[in-house]
Structures are given as C-alpha cells and as structure tokens.
Amino acid sequence: MSKNLSKQDQRILMKDNLLVKTKYELTLAENRLYNLILYKFQKEGQVLKCTLSQKEIKEVVKFNDKTTIKGIGELLDNLSIKKIWIEEKKSNGLSKWHKYNLLNGCTYDEEFKTFEIEATGFIYELIKKKFSNGGYTPNNLNIFLTLGNYYAQRLYELLRLWSNTKTTINYSVEELKSLLMVEEKYPLYGDFKRRVIVPAVKNLNKSKAFEVDFREIKEGRKVESIDFIVKDLDKRKYFEKDTLTQVIDINENKEKDLVKEEFYIPDETLFAKGTKRSFKLDFADINFKDKYMLKAFNKAVMITLDRENAEIIKSNSYDFFKSTLENKIKEYKTEYELDKKHQEELDIFWNN
Template sequence: MEKNYLVTKSNYFIMNSSYDLSLEEQKIILTLASMVQPDDEEFKPYKFKISEFMELLGVDTKTKYTEIPKVTKELMKKVFEIQEGDTLIQTAWLSGVKYRKGSGEVELTFSSYLKPYMIKLGSMFTQYKLANILSMKSKYSPRIYEILKCNEFKKQGYVEIEVEELRKLLKADNIYPLYADFKRFIIIQTQKELNKISDISFDFEEIKTGRKVTSIRFFINSNLNKTKRISKETNTYANDEIAATVVEELEIDYINKIKAIIESYCNKKISDKTAIDFYNLAKKNEIHKGNPLKLITEIAEYSTTQNIKNLNAWFKTMLKDYEKPLQKVKQLKFNNFKGRDYDYDDLEKKLLGWD
C-alpha cells in the first residue's frame, strides 16, 4: 500500500456530498481512491493484501478473517447523498467486495455512480498524497482536510463556510450541539492534526450574527516542512517529460499547486517545466523565504492589475527582482512629484518671525 499514491476527487464532489464514515472506513475509501489511475476508463476491482488491510485498520492477526468482512459489510451499507443540481443521488460507496480464501487478498469495487467525480477529471479537481490522512486520529480530520485542500488557492486568501453547512458536510448536525463543543472537539482538534501531520494547516476566524457564531473563515497555509524539498537542478529542459526526470524527488504536489495558482489568478495554463522554473526562482528569493508558494501567489495576484504580454517572462523577472510588497493600486500623477528639499530649522525660524 503506497503512501505516495495520489487521491483525486472533483471539487464539486467534495463540496456537495454529505456522508458519515468512521475513521477506518474513510481510510479504506481514500486508499481505494488512491488506486484509481488517471487513465482508467471504468472502475476496476482494486486489490488489497489482507496484511496491508489489517495494518490500515489496526486489526490484529488473530481476528483478521472475522473482523475484516464485518468492516467491509458495514461499509457497503453506508448510503450517502450527492446533490447534483436538481437531482439527488443516493449511493453506496462500494458495488461489491470479494474475498478469495488462501489468496491473502481482498477486492473492492467503487459504485459506478462515483465515476464522474473520480475518473477522467479535466479540471476543478483536488489531488493529494494518501500519506496526509493515514495517521489522523479524528474521524472529522480527513473530511475537513479535503474541504480546505480544494479551497487552498482562493483569490481572497480564505474560504468562509457557514457553521450549519459545515455541520452538514461533516454529517455532524446533531453532534456537539453547543458551538463551543463543536469548536473544541472538531475544529481545534482537526487544526492540531493538520498542522502536525498534513501538507496544509489553517487558522480560523469566527463570523458572528449578533452574538451567535454563524460562519467560520478558514485561512489555509502550506506546510512546506511536511513535504520533501525540491532539489537544486538545472533549469534547462527539452520537454515536460525530461523535466520530471532531471529534478530529483520533485513533488508533483508543488507542480500542481503552482499550475493551479497561475490558472486561478492569470487565467492561463502553464507547463510542468514552467512551474518548476517558477518554484526554483521563488526558492532563491529572500521574500517569503521558506514559503515560495506564498510568493508565487502574491505575484500572481499582482499580475491581475498589470497589462502583460508575455506572462512567463514577466513572472520570472518578478520572481528574480521582487524585494518588497507590491503596490496593487496604480499611483496617481500628482503623487509622482518629488517634494522640495527644505532647511526645516531655517524655515521654522522664518515662520515664527525670527530673523
């Protein structure tokens, strides 16, 4: 079971489906999702080794052949809903599970209703490494992680979610009815876990209507120290395939994030090679040192105020020369004049009538 496998889901699915799974069930579903390949035409029966399945669920060897079938049987009963316009879809996660005695394997297959949200996704999808969720302890942490991950690059720098809507997404409508408990046991617990384990963290601000907290504003940060660093390599590549091989241990996560930032702010798609170049230049800049994605986001936002003919060349120049926060408002002409130089001691004496 490869922790570096990527889980891919459509943003629409993440933000418009409501389900209640135990932590173990979520790990099964997300591990299964990480086995779906980008070029798959249909869902396949995806195989788990029983030993890996046991490790995933924390089941000991004595009970593996009795407990695992119970877990998958319960999972098949978990029907959930997806709101698709004026259509309500009710579906289970799995269409079937198969055990072969003596094989040491179990096969699981996704419901075909999930195909539009997990296969052949052209745009507006979220992708992350399976390792980000496997060590989580709270059942709400993987779900909140996904919700924040798909909103990581909002132009305004945050995503605001109504408390009732968040409860609905988490299937926590009647869990911790007091907001103080909901905050303490779900929001803050998840905040601690994401900061410690995953590639993102968050701060939050409570929005009140009167005295009641009605919305939460999440400020999403990148946890660069939780991912491998990109090695320093040459910036000359023949094509995207070569770029992927010459940059040792290059995180595909970084490439996707940079491409998403540029597409979101600049309405332009860039190649993997260009994303790598942007990252390497941002790493060398002293501004936002240690957080190159923040620098790239800031410059991308500034680009929306400029008339740019060659975005790639302009962006590389900005990444090299950027020294201080950019002015987002154009300076008016009357502010461009340089003031006169005065001898202020002499001027003060004359104003006071002293010779």
C-alpha cells in the same frame, strides 16, 4: 514532508470536487480504507473493481481489531451499507442530489487473502474522469492517512479544495455540520467547536502539512460561519505541461507503430468465412492486442451472440456486430485516454 519521498512512494488521490463536498459519516478506520480504495480504483485498470491484500489494508487502517480478515470484512460491509450524498449544481442554480452506497460489494479470496472490491458506478466514474475538464482536489494520502482524527481528514479535503487560491477559507457552520452529518449529534455550536473543529485543526497542525488557525464570524451573538486561515505547506504541482506533452507524443507514436503489425483477430472461430473478411477490412486500423480494444471486441461479441442466440457471427448479424463494436471501441478509447493521462500525471508529479 513529501520531499523525502520518491515519486514511486507518493500516493496522490485526485478527487473530483463533487466527491470532496459530499455528505457522509464514517469512522476513522472506515475513511482510511475508503480513500485507499478510491486511490486503487483510480490507479488500477480494472473496470469498476480493484484488489487489495490484507497486508495493504493493515498498513493503512492500523487498528489491530480492524485488520483481521473478520475486521476488514466488517469495514467493507459498513462501506457497502453506508450512503453518500453528492450535490451537483445545475445551470439554473438548483441542485441534483445523487445518493449511493459508498461501495457496491466485495469478494474475499481465502487462498491469497485478497479482497476484490466493486465500486458504485457513479462514484467510479467521478474517480476515473477527474482530469477530463479540471475541477479536482489533490489528496496526498501519505499525509491524509496518517491523520488521527476523522474530522481532520474531512477538513483536510475541504481546505485543500481552496488552499491553492485562498489563504482565508470560509464555511458556514450550517454547511460544515451538513457535510459532516453532525447536525443532530452536535446541535449546539459550543459542542460542535469542542468536538469537531478544535480537534481537527489541532490534528492538521500536528501533521506539519498545514498551518491552520480559525476565527468565528458572528451575527449578533450567534456564530454563523468560520474563517480558516490556512497555509498549505504541501506541494500541489504534479507535472510540467511541456513534459506531459512530450510523453503523450511518444506514446501516440508507439500506437501508430502497432497498427502497422499484421492484423490480429482475437478469436477467428467466432466468424463465418465471409464475415471474417469483412471484419478484417472494416477494422484494419484497430490493434486488438491492446487490452482496451480486446475488451471492446469481447463485449461486442457477447452482446451480438446473446442477441442472436448464436455461436458464431454470420452475415445476418454482422451489421449489428459492426455497429456495436464501433461504439464499444469509442467507449474504451475514452477510458484508455483517461487512464493514460492519469498515469502520466502521477508519474511526473511533484517536480522540484
């Protein structure tokens, strides 16, 4: 299915595995929109935010009553209210449970018919860090968003979590019910199978991205777990290591060339005469024309001026400004590396 799409048309959401094995319950429309939002968070450079037009949302959600401005607003309201439970395993085998709203909120712009959506911080960090130390699951949104069953969407992720290394994937009935939050809705296994498992498997097979069958594992007469026999027909290879290394080297050389340019001060009026000279000497190797370094500069200035209740940075506040800026530069360099690596992998993925 994905072979016919150009790299530009591909939409791959790399989900930290902590975000795959989570507990939440949404409708099909809500889950389509939520995963589009996660993809936009991952793709765009805005900190904690992304912007979606009504047109973009219509193309994904597809239900007419849900894609009016009012309908989209209601979907976003629900995502701002509903909770997600994220389990993080500790080294001693016990768990830490993180509980957050799926979204923090949104702003609607009537002029442009766009929604600026704000992420929950913890979820945003999981989305942005996904390449830092592995442990992610690739979701092909060109497949995921066409699935016509919410439970098929969830099962898609839970199977893709293991389908790169296993052809038989086992989940206990208890765990599946817990992750889907249907323990009370379908307490009887027969109802759970009929309402959740069978329709989800049927929908996955219909997508042509999987060949899935399942068998029940019983203890006595009780079904304790389910073996999913899976053939994942979608590619999982997103980049060639040698190619990625070459791209990184080229970009690093470009950064070195930028440093050689004349030193740029974003706003010279913020400094007294002496502190401006110190700033030039201390940060001569930083290119403040770069958007990440400019963010670091603006953040450090804001913190310093607020702390000192001043309008310029004088000698008595320069040391504080310097240490604050050094810390912010480290933070935004980390953010830049993650964004760069993410973009490079998305640009080079799906090599034939």
